[in-house]
Amino acid sequence: MSPRRRSAAGAAAFAIVLLLCGVATVTPPTAAQSSSVVVTNATHTPTTPAAGDTFEVRATIRNQAGAAGPFTVNEVAVEVPGGGPGGRTSASDLGVLSPGTSMEVGLSATVDEPGWHQLNVLVYGQTTTGRAVRVAYPVTVQVVEPQRPQIDAEFDDGVVGAESPVDLTVANGLSTGIRNVQVELMGENVRIDRPRRVGSALGSEAEANYTFDVTPTRAGDQRLTARLTYTDASGERRTTEETFRYAVEPLERDVRLDVATVRGGDPAVEVTVVNLGNADVEDVAITGASGDATLSTALVDRVEPRDTETVRLNVTDLAAVGPELTVRAAYEVAGERHEATRTVRGVFVPGRIELTGIEVTQTEAGSVRVTGTASNVGTTDVQAVTVSVRAGDAVGPVDPGAEYFVGAVDASDFASFTLNAQVDAGNETTIPLEVRYLVDGDERTRTVEATYDPPETPERRGSGFPLVGVGVVLALVVAGAFLWRRRRAA
Template identity: 40%
Template sequence: MSERSSPVALALVVVLTTSAVSLGAGVVAADSQVVVQSVTVDPSSPRVGEDVTVTATIRNFESSTAAARINQVSLREGGRTLVTADSPGTLGVGGTLELPLTTDFRTSGRKDLTLYVYGQSADGRVFNVKYPVSVSVNERDSDVQLSLETPTDPSTESRVNVTVANGAPTNISNLKLTLSGPNATVDDARRVNASLSGGRERVVEYDVTFDGPGTHPLTATLGYRDQDGDRRTVSESRTFDVDPPTVDAELDAEVVRENGTARIDASLTNFGNVPLEEVRLHAESGGETVARELVGDVRIESTREMSIGESSLPAGPVTLRASYEANGGRHETTTTVDFSPTTDGNITLTGIEVSPTGGSIRLAGSASNTGETAVTGAVVSVVGTERVTPVSPAKDYFVGNVPAGEFTSFELTARLAGNRTDTVPIRISYIADGEQHSRVVEVALTDTGGASAGAPSGAPERDGPPGGGGFLGVGRIDVVGILLRLAAVVVVGGGLLYWWNRRGDGDDDV
């Protein structure tokens, strides 16, 4: 908007004289010469609704012989008075009066106005002066702006965002936004909204299909009501350079283990410039479909993530197949992963040491969870047999909860009987993945006091190394062997004693 004032050409008024003119006769007394010397308009090109000031310079020429009183100055458009100033002042000989008159216009276009000056000379005679004024009124600049853009390089199927920005300090209401183009199909092209606050903006997303690659224009048009309730319209156009369609998708997958479970996480990424629609994911193993899912559309330059739970998947190679609609055809992308189900929690006895304690033995070791899930309520206990008797203070031991990959120490006490006791049966009970488990393992005794968890109960008894055993409940004792050795010692000792005595008798005879 220009702030410069434009002068209007000076209009001279012919002064007519007469005798005995009554008030309002439209002539000027001979002793005063009043003219409108100039008019300025500020701003020179006002907008609709904007204040515009018309400043008139009124002069009483030096050639006049008397002062002139200005009774009224008015600005009119046709027969309609726009603004009036009453009794603005008196002009002396050679005097000048600058009088501003401010108004506004409700419509645009060229406005042909007339400035009227009414006055009276010193001798009581009246006069009037007319002066033409022309003003060009422009449409009001809208405080509401539109902009169009695509989040990615435009292709034949694109997302177009229209931003509506309300730069006015007040709300606008009854918004109706449309998007159109001569070579484009717009889904849900007309949108309606109740209001938009002053100083705020809103982004409206459109899905647009262009007829083909090339240059294509789009026009957004917004109709709304301003703070005065007047209906207004603003439009914005933009031309897009549309690329040829490209279908390019990538499917990635991996096995994820967490919280005691395993799953396959897959992601489908759209590297092309057209959206992937009606996406379906199939998991196949051994030529059969073991799982399938419906997946949402994948926009341009975006990724959609999917998961398949362990309950649907067998062990071994699993092929994932993603199929989708793109650029008017059906496409698919595949990848393969090697899936291993989660190993349930499993308690194994490790690091067992055996030591004598009074008339019994003490077995100390670790209950180790070698599975991939936690176990709860674990208990180890000595199983009584003909050769093994559980005894206090540790006939059994509550191990409790054992997380995956962890262990808990325990100890048990038992009494052994017989000379061929090689193993101690121990029962292991626990809960894993909601199921109760129980089994008996044979802990083999060794000469060094150590032991190892052997086969489950019922395995054939094996001969171990001599030693240990039932004497005092420790190890294994070969009673027959001991007796034979004692007999041999007695025989040898008796023979030596007999020989010694015989030798003594012979010496006496000499």
Template identity: 40%
Template sequence: MTRLLTLLVVLCLVVPATVVDVAAQSDESQTAVASITDVTVSPTQPIVGERFTVTTTIRNAAASQSSLTINEVTLERISGNDVADVRNLGSLAPGGELRIPLTSEFAEVGVKRLRVVVDAESNGEDIELRYPLTVTVREGGPQVSISVDDAVVGTETTATVVVANGEDATARNVRLSLAGENVAVDDGDRVAPQIPSGETREFAFTVRPATTEGAVTATLRYTTAAGDTVTVDERLSLAADPLREDVGLAANVVEGGVEPPVLVDVTNFGNAPLSRVVLSAVADGTVVTRRAVDPIPAESSRSVRFNVSNVPEGDLTVRVDYETGASEGRVETTVPYRTNPGRIELTGVDYEREGDRLYITGSASNVGLSDVDSVIVSVVPGAGVQPARPYREYFVGTVPASDFVSFDLYAAVDANATAIPIRIEYLSDGIEQTSVYEVPIDDRQPTSGPSPATNGPSPLVFFGGGLVVLAVLATGGFLYLRR
């Protein structure tokens, strides 16, 4: 009996101690109770090239008996490729919470299937936590589009780049560049301090295709509201037509006026504009005048009223020089040119005999359409003709257009004179003009001696004597009757 009681006492003393030790050992071996409580993405739908942040919240439950050591947090694709990670984040006590941000970006649009992976340990045991998420990457930001006018090889044309900011935030520090493949771009950079939300900007560039096939690429760089630099590229293939050069030229003299203008029609039948157009008039191999003409677009024409001056009558060559594409060209045509400046002709010329002199009268008539100045008419010495006083020459002066001024001249002539030459001198549009007009002598005096036809007195002598006899007889009869 005594031995049984002793054994029971020993058991009572040993068993509680064993139970307590097992419980203590169970508490020490328990791992932390950890979880991912939240994952957020900001911005929720990032645009191409824009950095976004995935914030993961890790919690160690308050009921945990151990701390949680976080070795690594990784953002990865479902395929297993890492997108971003962070390591050695320290320990998290029971009841503690930790927010871990991971930042990345994508270069293409689309839905990205990702997951957050937490690699931790507690009481020597590895713990892995996973959290799936989806990120939608959109084009976003300012949108870029390119349009090019009709293009011809070697010819300048305009490429227009449109930047439209449909975002809620302003795009700052905007820089736009345009580059070409087989296409030359003049001054390919544009800058703007900002493009506010909802605004659209157009940027024009001058481009020149070198071949029939090429491309242009617009690159837009800007800063977002978050301070990120974003790059957007847009490419446009360009098909250019081969250069077709065809220029027509027509010219006509406008009738009327002293120096009538020339109406010139230049027609561009080609597919490229004509630039640096110069219109020239050439007379006797000399360029008498020239004029620059505005560029002529493809498949269009331009009419030019071309004034010329101091051009003699004759053929006038009208010439057009131009550039189209990368080449130079020339077309020309010839028109008969007739001027009508002031010109003096003698009209109403007559003469009277005064002994051995002829008194000449007439008019210096201006048959042109401009005034003539310093008109002088004079008798030209010649065979049987000499200038005589008092009017050897006569200063007429100015004769208005379509008007006349009378003059008087004297010339001494002998029996050998058949005509009286009269010189006309004047200034027309500042140019000295000279001409000679001959006045025929119709009643030349006969030489002395009997007439070769009768070899005796002239019949006029008998006729005059008869008249005298009749007068004497009539007078005598009248006196006789009065007696």
């Protein structure tokens, strides 16, 4: 055989091999199927899913027109070889196919590793004669490296029965935007308010935040799953999920009240709501009752766990200095109403001004200067304190300084004052001082006597000359008597 003919024969043989290989490549998978029930087509969306993403496999099952009778579809499954128990999804009791009819079945699948993978669509059923039939159809999928938006979650440990927020952040790190965004939060043993949220689009390098209110129903380690479904720039519909550990504690409710009398200002008590439990205390209404006083009401929106909130209740219509006060706080924890009570004895001494440290000195002008302090010995503030010299027969005020306006004096505090007066030293040893002030809107007036010790004056001591004259007379009398006795003796 010539070289040309050998080359032609070799080329022909090579062409035959290629033809046979091509025939083997395109041989439809229905060759291994039942003669009456076949899978005519199987597609997957997206066409190139990312590793770890969930995608859909949709198969068309047909009972051929020449079949002997109906075919009952008991189960359709998709298997990922090497995927273990989690690599198989199925649907059961799908109905009956009459001869010449078809049905479509969609199932989800996930492949964790990138590369080419062959999945199997399996159909299980039986004919009218009761013969079991199994049909297998391979589906080849190219799985690419995952490039998808990221999901992150931020939340505190949960408490059974107590609602708390779970914040989800969707971050699109792709070079293109995504659209038709759908975010879902799921979990076992939890109640989720509005578990599904939607958005029109999320641009490249952009973030979106979603807050879900979650109420656990069982203590222990639970799982929360966040699912993001979106359409990418190629038009493919994609899904990605993240699962988070969610620790849930049993409910601990412990609410206490601290009540203290407010010093200064108008009569009042401070009520501190102490939340020693592990759930929020909400919608707190604080009231007070007493047989000797009237208390106002206060509201607190929320007290977080291991935290406090303080409010002020005004006390009016006081009928006693130390009234018994009962304070109640009605509140809500984990959707249920409760009440805490505390009874204390208040101490309310109305503001009262005492004039203390009074000193009286003589001035060079002949008037008297009075200095001292206006001291508030009560537990409430006083206002408009004024100290003045009250005029009398032998005492009168002198300007400037006839009256001194002190102003407000806080509880247990004091303020200084200075007054000027004219005193008739021969007839007066006290100076009347009048103090006026307001307590709870009522005017009070009282008078204090300041002791006045007049200085020594000639008028008070008397003249020195009459005393000298008396002494001279006495001396002359004594001398005369002495001379008279001597003469008689001589």
